[in-house]
Amino acid sequence: MVAIARKSSSANPLDSLRQKVAMPYLLLLPGMLWLLVFFLAPILTLVSTSTKVPGMGIGEFVQQYRWANYWDAISTMHTQFIRTFVYAVIATLLALAISYPLAYAIAFKSGRWKNVLLVLVVAPFFCSFILRTIAWRQILAQDGLVFKTLHSLHLISADTRLTSSAFAVVTGLAYNFLPFMTLPLYASLERIDPRTMEASGDLYANGLTTFRKVTLPLSMPGVVAGTLLTFIPAAGDFVNAQILGNPSTTMIGNVINAQYLQTSNYPLAATLSFILMLAILVIVMIYIRKSGTDELV
Amino acid sequence: MSDASTSAKGDLQLRNITKTYGDFTAVDDLTLTIPEGSFFALLGPSGCGKTTTLRMIAGLEEPTTGTIHVGSTDITDMKPYRRPVNTVFQNYALFPHLSIFENVAFGLRRRGIKDVKEQVDKVLQLVELPHLAERKPTQLSGGQQQRIAVARAIVNRPALLLLDEPLGALDLKLRRQMQIELKWIQTEVGLTFVHVTHDQEEAMTMADTIAVMNEGRIEQMGTPADLYDNPKTAFVANFLGQSNLIKGNVIATDGDSHTVDLFGQKVKVNKNRSVARDSSILFGIRPEKIRIQENSHTNSGCVLEGGTIVDVSYIGVSTQYQVEMPWGQELMVFEQNDDGIPPLAKGDSVKLSWEPVFSFGLNGHEDASAGSEVNPTEDE
Numbered sequence: 076m077v078a079i080a081r082k083s084s085s086a087n088p089l090d091s092l093r094q095k096v097a098m099p100y101l102l103l104l105p106g107m108l109w110l111l112v113f114f115l116a117p118i119l120t121l122v123s124t125s126t127k128v129p130g131m132g133i134g135e136f137v138q139q140y141r142w143a144n145y146w147d148a149i150s151t152m153h154t155q156f157i158r159t160f161v162y163a164v165i166a167t168l169l170a171l172a173i174s175y176p177l178a179y180a181i182a183f184k185s186g187r188w189k190n191v192l193l194v195l196v197v198a199p200f201f202c203s204f205i206l207r208t209i210a211w212r213q214i215l216a217q218d219g220l221v222f223k224t225l226h227s228l229h230l231i232s233a234d235t236r237l238t239s240s241a242f243a244v245v246t247g248l249a250y251n252f253l254p255f256m257t258l259p260l261y262a263s264l265e266r267i268d269p270r271t272m273e274a275s276g277d278l279y280a281n282g283l284t285t286f287r288k289v290t291l292p293l294s295m296p297g298v299v300a301g302t303l304l305t306f307i308p309a310a311g312d313f314v315n316a317q318i319l320g321n322p323s324t325t326m327i328g329n330v331i332n333a334q335y336l337q338t339s340n341y342p343l344a345a346t347l348s349f350i351l352m353l354a355i356l357v358i359v360m361i362y363i364r365k366s367g368t369d370e371l372v
Numbered sequence: 373m374s375d376a377s378t379s380a381k382g383d384l385q386l387r388n389i390t391k392t393y394g395d396f397t398a399v400d401d402l403t404l405t406i407p408e409g410s411f412f413a414l415l416g417p418s419g420c421g422k423t424t425t426l427r428m429i430a431g432l433e434e435p436t437t438g439t440i441h442v443g444s445t446d447i448t449d450m451k452p453y454r455r456p457v458n459t460v461f462q463n464y465a466l467f468p469h470l471s472i473f474e475n476v477a478f479g480l481r482r483r484g485i486k487d488v489k490e491q492v493d494k495v496l497q498l499v500e501l502p503h504l505a506e507r508k509p510t511q512l513s514g515g516q517q518q519r520i521a522v523a524r525a526i527v528n529r530p531a532l533l534l535l536d537e538p539l540g541a542l543d544l545k546l547r548r549q550m551q552i553e554l555k556w557i558q559t560e561v562g563l564t565f566v567h568v569t570h571d572q573e574e575a576m577t578m579a580d581t582i583a584v585m586n587e588g589r590i591e592q593m594g595t596p597a598d599l600y601d602n603p604k605t606a607f608v609a610n611f612l613g614q615s616n617l618i619k620g621n622v623i624a625t626d627g628d629s630h631t632v633d634l635f636g637q638k639v640k641v642n643k644n645r646s647v648a649r650d651s652s653i654l655f656g657i658r659p660e661k662i663r664i665q666e667n668s669h670t671n672s673g674c675v676l677e678g679g680t681i682v683d684v685s686y687i688g689v690s691t692q693y694q695v696e697m698p699w700g701q702e703l704m705v706f707e708q709n710d711d712g713i714p715p716l717a718k719g720d721s722v723k724l725s726w727e728p729v730f731s732f733g734l735n736g737h738e739d740a741s742a743g744s745e746v747n748p749t750e751d752e
Contacts, residue, residue: 270465273432276452277459278479278524288478292469 125345134339148346152330156354159327162241163310166248170256170305171298173249178260178297179290183269196257204251208318211247212238215319243319244326248309255304263297264290299366303359310355327351381456381531382443383407384429384564389438391424391588398424400588402438406581408531411558411565413579415572417611417743421588422568426534429566430459442531453482458525459534463541464517466509472496472520473505479528495527498557515546522554526561535567539574551577572612576600584608586743604647606654606734607743615656616703617740622651622733629728635699639674639731646733654734659704661730664693664722671725679703679722684715691715695722 126144127136149156181192199207215221215237225231237243267290275285291298313328320326327347334344384406391399399421406412414422427433429440431452439448447455458479466475476495477488485491496502499519509517518538525533538554539547555578558565569575575582576596583593584607592599592608603609606617620639624631629640630648632655641655648654657674664679665671682702683694686709693705693716705724707715716722 268463268465270461270463271467273452274459274461274465274467275478276432277430277457278528279453279482280478281451281453284482289467289469293467 121345121349124341125349127342129342134341136342144342144346145350148343148350152327152347155325155327155330156350158324159310159351160354160358162245162248162316162324162326163306166245166252166309167256167302167306169245169249170253171302174253174256174260174301175298178257178264181257181261182264182267193258193261196254196261200254205314205318208247208251208314211243211250212319215243215246238319239321241320241324244316244324247315247319248312249305251312251315252305252309255308256301259300259304260294260297263294263300267293295366299363303362307355307359311351381408382445384532384566385441386425386429387439387441389425389428389435389440391421391428391433392436397588399428399435402588402590404583404590404593406532406564406566408443408564409562410580411555411567411578413567413569413575413582414585415569415575415582415612416585417570420585422570422585423536425585426459426536426566426568429532430457430534431455456531457534458528458530458532459536460518460521460525460538462537464509464521466517466520466524468509470508471505472501472507472509472512475509475520476524476527478524483528491527495523498526498560499523514542515550518542518550519553522557526557526563529561530563532564532566535565537569538567539569539571547574554578576612582612584611586611600658602645602732603656603734605742606738606740609656609732609734610742610744614659614704614744616659616662617734618655618701618703619736619740620653620655621736622646622648622653630733632733634676635697637676639676640728641731641733642729645729645731648733648736650736652736654736654738654740656732656734657726657730659692660690660706660708661726662703662705663725664695664705664707664716665725666716667721667723669723671723673725673727674731675723675725676703677723679724681716681718681720681722684718686715693722695724 123138124136126138126140126142128139128141128144129135130137177196181189181196185192213219217236219237222231222237225237226233231237271289271293272285275289276282280288311328313326313332316324316326316329317332320329328351331344331347331351334340334347384404386402386404389399389402389404390397402421402425414425416422424433428435431447431450435448439446441447442456447457467478470478473492473496476492480488480491492505493502496505499522501516501519501523504512504516504520509520512520518541521538522535535554539550542550551574554565554567558578567575567579579596581593582596582599584591584599586607592604594602599608599612603612603615609615609617618634620632620634622630623633623638625643628643630643630646630653632639632641632653634655639655641653646653663671667677676697678698679695681693682696685692688709690709691707693707695703695705697703703724709715
């Protein structure tokens with residue numbers, strides 16, 4: 076590239092100007108091609124599939140631009156949609172409640188154990204997602220530690236089942252996406268200058284006020300990033316509901332999975348996928364607007 | 373919460389303060405009284421314990437033993453947010469998420485004061501930055517942030533304002549300007565300022581009283597002029613300005629002065645300007661007090677002969693000479709360029725002379741180089 080540019084600039088100044096204008100586009104080309112092939116094309120295929128209607132043969136669909144498919148999908152599956160977002164929100168809040176103190180401790184109180192603790196946070200990723208979720212079933216089983224502890228505290232009766240329940244699905248989601256919450260939180264807490272907290276104490280704020288007025292606002296970028304990184308995959312997840320749930324805890328991911336792979340109803344699966352995507356996009360945009368963290372970054 | 377500025381008033385007293393970290397003693401049995409309304413500087417090299425002392429006064433560290441009082445109130449075990457003390461931190465530690473106005477109002481709001489506008493505006497006027505109230509700290513220059521850090525502290529009118537190397541991050545010119553401004557603000561608001569610094573010039577420019585700290589202890593305390601003219605230890609003599617310290621012996625005492633033998637030559641030092649405990653003495657003279665002349669001249673006062681100039685640095689207002697003496701030691705001489713005579717040259721044979729009132733004597737068992745190898749411009 077450089078050699079060509081030099082040659083042309085010596086030949087004609089206009090050519091070199093053209094080169095300068097073209098350069099950014101040339102640099103963007105690989106990325107644009109990637110997006111075209113792996114993002115735009117699949118999206119268009121998805122939308123196009125979503126408006127098809129069943130044809131003559133089994134598993135055969137013809138394009139009729141039937142946008143009413145969307146309305147049909149919402150009216151039949153709204154329960155699963157609402158459930159999905161309720162589960163995802165609860166799991167995200169649970170993960171936040173667990174991660175914040177953890178990230179705080181790692182950032183400010185861990186001393187020389189900091190790196191070890193960070194590795195431990197990531198360590199579950201060395202094991203397969205499916206395996207970890209199945210292990211969670213063992214943990215919540217009747218003879219597992221959680222059940223026994225809760226039972227001995229008389230918080231649950233002997234015939235309660237923790238597995239195959241909404242409780243199991245939500246805790247499973249929270250557990251599986253915990254590192255996505257902890258790491259951004261840690262990163263933003265770690266960036267806070269501890270002297271600003273000392274300054275807050277020096278200016279008559281007690282520990283709680285310092286947290287409310289200084290630490291928490293300064294860690295908001297991490298809170299927003301962490302909740303998004305947890306909420307988005309949690310809303311699209313189907314593994315937890317499949318392994319830890321029962322028929323009444325079906326999430327939208329399970330429905331899409333079933334429509335594609337078992338029922339082969341591709342238009343419905345595509346419609347649901349697109350609605351899920353749009354819904355997540357809208358929720359995320361409103362959330363970022365409301366949290367007003369753009370000023371902090 | 374009550375108004376912190378009225379809860380305790382009076383002199384700050386540190387009584388037998390010691391702070392240890394494991395085997396390391398940062399502050400060693402420190403006793404100190406800082407009078408109300410004074411501008412007090414804790415001066416010393418990195419790691420001398422001055423910042424630890426400041427942090428203990430602020431409540432950010434706990435003394436291992438000893439007590440801290442403001443007036444008659446014991447604040448040793450008081451939480452930082454209850455102390456009538458505010459700090460200007462080394463890197464300012466402004467709150468990046470709050471506007472300048474809210475940064476300054478922070479302390480007032482925490483004390484439950486509702487109507488903060490008037491007080492905040494007034495203090496922003498004082499530091500001459502009222503037009504920046506709505507900006508964020510990152511939009512300000514270093515010097516502006518520094519002033520806001522001062523404003524954020526003094527708006528609370530604490531009994532004590534602590535300044536931890538407040539000018540360390542500024543360039544030289546701005547530092548000079550802020551020194552004068554801080555001194556002016558202190559006079560204006562009349563609060564007690566305790567200023568920690570490793571910069572002797574900064575301490576001397578601003579403070580009424582300086583305590584020179586070394587290895588967790590106070591070497592000497594006094595006014596800038598007193599410390600400079602009457603150093604009591606080799607560390608103070610070398611750390612505050614520069615000194616020529618020559619090993620010698622007191623051989624006679626007549627009237628007010630000692631006669632000291634310096635490698636065979638006799639000089640005099642006033643008896644009350646010497647702290648030597650026996651005949652062994654470190655004889656001291658500041659470089660700018662010495663006259664330097666060619667050997668042929670006749671001189672009055674104290675005279676040392678047989679010097680050879682080994683280095684000359686012409687620096688405009690003065691010329692600095694390194695003179696090697698017959699016993700091998702190099703002495704420093706600063707000569708004002710005010711006589712129209714061209715400077716002497718390298719290799720010239722010279723004699724040094726000075727008025728005996730400028731001589732001082734230190735304990736001869738001290739290390740003559742103490743305090744001279746620490747680099748005063750090094751950052752902590």
